[in-house]
Amino acid sequence: xxxxxxxxxxxxxxxxxxxGVGFRYATLREAQQRGLTGWVRNISAGQVEVLAQGSATAVxxxxxxLAAGPRLASVVKVEVAATEPDLDLSTFHVRF
Numbered sequence: 001x002x003x004x005x006x007x008x009x010x011x012x013x014x015x016x017x018x019x020g021v022g023f024r025y026a027t028l029r030e031a032q033q034r035g036l037t038g039w040v041r042n043i044s045a046g047q048v049e050v051l052a053q054g055s056a057t058a059v060x061x062x063x064x065x066l067a068a069g070p071r072l073a074s075v076v077k078v079e080v081a082a083t084e085p086d087l088d089l090s091t092f093h094v095r096f
Contacts, residue, residue: 007085009038009053014066016076018048024094026070027062031092034058038086041095052092053085 014023019042027040027050036054043049052062069075 006055007053007087008056008059009051009083009085010059010063010080011083012050012052012063012066012081013043013079014048014050014069014075015046015078016069017072017074018069019046021072022070023048023073026073027066028092028094030065031062034062036062036092037089038092039089039095040092051083051086053089 024040024042027048031038031040031052034054036052036058038051038053040048040050050062050066052059063078063080066078067075
């Protein structure tokens with residue numbers, strides 16, 4: 001298991017047409033391809049929330065991908081904040 005100092009963790013809120021367009025499952029696939037742990041979920045304000053952690057490069061790559069999202073999405077804004085890593089997370093999954 002990586003040490004906490006080797007893990008970058010972020011929480012992102014994605015705004016736009018991001019619900020009902022496959023955004024969560026596309027994010028799941030993208031995060032898994034980058035070897036990240038964390039989760040993605042819809043939130044009641046019509047946005048998508050993402051907690052992603054792993055290598056700084058992989059996290060930064062996912063954040064860049066979030067700005068575009070999957071083909072049917074229309075992302076208006078991505079707000080990203082650093083957060084403390086949760087080393088108990090071992091996978092990336094969709095939360096409901």
